[in-house]
Amino acid sequence: MDQRIGLKTENLSIGYGKKVLLSGVELEVRPGAVLTLIGPNGSGKSTLLKTFTRQLKSLGGKVLFLEFDKNPDGGESAIQNMDEMSGGEIAKMLSMVMTERPTPELMTCREVVGTGRYPYVGPMGILGAEDWQKVDEAMKSVSADEVADKSFYEISDGQRQRVMLARALCQEPKVLVLDEPTSYLDMRYKLDILENIRSLSKKLGIAVVMSLHELDLAMKVSDRIACVDGTCISKIGTPEEIFSGDYVQKLYGIEQETFHPLTGEIFLRSKKEFPKVFVIGGAGVGLPVYYCLQREEIPFAAGILFENDVEMGAARALASRVISVPAFHPMDDKALEEAKKVLDQCEQAICPLQEFGPLNEANRALRDYARAKGILCEDN
C-alpha cells in the first residue's frame, strides 16, 4: 500500500429526509484498523453506514478521506471531502458489504465479484485479464474460490457473504464499510468472516467501519468501538474501555446482571423470588444446574462461590440469592453460617460439586448439613 488512507467525520449530522437522527458525529478510522459500531436496533448504526456509502445524504458536517503517514501514530494530511468527489472517485476509495444480499439473476459468483472491478474498467464494462486475475485473488483471499463458477443462488448464506466480501475487496478500497457482516451466518462463518476482515484489514492497510450485534465478537475483533445510542455517538474507545463497568448494559437498556462485560455472556431473565432450591457449586459445575432451574422457572440460591469464580456472572444474573466470599480467600465460618440460614428455608439442595479442598471446605460442610437435613438431592 503506497497510500494509507482512512476516514474521518467532522461534526456530521445524519438521518432520513430532514429528520436528524445522530448529530455531532466525530469518528476516525485509521488504515489497518477496525472500528465497530454497537448500539441497540434503530439507534442509527445502519443510517451512519448508509451515509458513508452515500445512500443517504449527510444533513450537515463532513465526511473526509485522510491520508495518514506510515507511522500509525503519525499525522494526517491531504484531505479530500467526500461531498466534493464524483461517484467514480469515491468508488475507488470506499466499498461496502450491506446486510441485504443482492439477488442477481444468472450470475456466477465470479461474475458477482467481478462487478467490484466496475470503477476500473472501460465504458463498456468488459473486464481484462488483469481484472480477472484480481477477481481470482480476491476470491482466494477469503477462500471463496471453490464456489467461483457456481450460481450466486446455489450457495449458502455464509459463502454468499464471503463472495460479497471478495467483491468489496476487489474494488481495491481504502475504506471498507460493512453493515452487520455476521447476520444470518452460523458460528463457523461468523468467525470466518470476522477473521478475514481483521487479517485483510491489517495486511492491506484498509480502514474498516462496521456494525455488529454480537458484543462478544465486537470486543475481540475491533481496535476501537463506538457506541451509538440514537442521538449521538455516546462513547468511543478501545474494547477494554467500553466493556468495563455497566456502560454497555445502559446503552442497550438491559438489567445490569443480564450481560457480563468481561466474557460477553448474556443471560435470560429468571424468576427472582424466594429461593426454593439451594445449589452448591463452583468452578463451572453449577452452570448447567443454574440454566436448568432458570428454564424451569424455579427460584434458587447459589453458594458458596468465590467472587472470581466462572459461575459468578451466571449466579448473579440468575440466582435470587448468592452467597460469596472474596477471591482467593478461604470460605470462613461467617459465610457458612449465612449459607446454612438460606439453606434452612429451601425445600431442596443440589450439590453438583465433587471436589473439595482446603479453600472450599465450607462447601463440604454445607453439603453434609443438607444431607443431614434430608433435603439433599443425591442423584442430580
Place this chain on the structure above:
Amino acid sequence: MKERMERKVFIWILFFAGCLCALVALIFWNVTSGSMSVSGKEILGILTGQVKEGAAYQILWNIRLPRICAAFFLGGALAVSGFLLQTFFSNPIAGPYVLGISSGAKLVVAITMILFLSKGFRVSSFGMMAAAFLGSIIAMAFILLVSLRVQKMSLLIVCGIMIGYICSAVTELLVTFADDSNIVNLHHWSMGSLSGMSWDKVKFMTFMVLLTCIVTFFLSKPIGAYQLGEAYARNMGVNVRLLRILLILLSSLLSACVTAFAGPISFVGIAVPHLVKLMVRTAKPILLIPGCFLCGAIVTLLCDGIARTLFAPTEVSISSVTAVLLAPVVILMMIRKGAAKR
C-alpha cells in the same frame, strides 16, 4: 474455469448465429407468403432494383417489405423495452403492457383521434406517435411517482395494472360518446396491427428505434451494475438517479414508438427477455440487449406472419397471436424460476 468460459462463448456465438438464421428464414417466409404468390426470380429482381413496376412490385415493395421492416424494428424495440423495465423494477413480469404504459398511450391516442377527427383534421403518423408517446410518459411518470413511495416492487405491478384498467375505462367512456366512424379507426388501432406501413413510417421508426437501442447498448455497464441493486450500483460510482431517468425515458420512448405505429402489442416485451436469458444463460446486458433485440424481431416476424396467413385473407390481430404463443412461455418460465430458487 477456462473451459467453462470457452463453452459460454461458444453458446453465445451459437445463439447469435441461430438468431441470424431464424431471421433470414422468417424474412423469406414473410416475403413469399400471402394472397399473391411471388416467384423467387421476381423477388430477386425487385430487391436488386431491376423490376420497378407491376403488381408483384407493388405488393412486395410497398406492402410486404415495409411491413417486415416494421416488424423487425418494432419487435426489437418491444423486447429491449421489456428488458429495461424488468431490470429497472427487478421484477420478472414488468413490461410496457403490464405496467399500463400501453393503456396510457391508448387513452391519449383515443382522445387525440376523437378530438381531431371531430374537427375535421386527419391525424398524421407523427401526431399519433406524439400522442402515444405522451400517453406512455404520463403512465410511466405515474408509476414512477408510486415507485418513489412504495418499497415493494410487487405493489408497483398491481398499480400498473390498475392504471391500465382506469385508462381502459376512460377510453371506453370516450368511445361510447364518439362517432361510429372514429371508433372503427380506434378499434382497429387498439387491436395492434402491423398493416398499412409505408416507407416514410419505416424510416422514422428505424431512426427512433436504432437511436434508442444504441444509447441503451452504451448503457450496458451501468445497467449491469444496477442488477446488483441500487445501493451497490451507487457504491460502484453509478449515478443512480440519472440512470433511472434514462432507463424510464428509453423504455418509454421504445414502447411509445411501437404503440404509435402498431398499436399495443402484448407479451413480446415480457416474454422475450426471459427466453433470451434462458438461452444465453447470462444476465450480461452487453449480450442481452442485442440478443433481446434480435429475438424480439424474430418473435414479432413469426407472430405477424401467423397473423397474416392463419385465416388468410382475413387478418388476425397480432396481439392475439403473441398472447396465445407467449403467455404460456411466461407461465412456464415463472414456474421454472420458482423451482430453481428453492
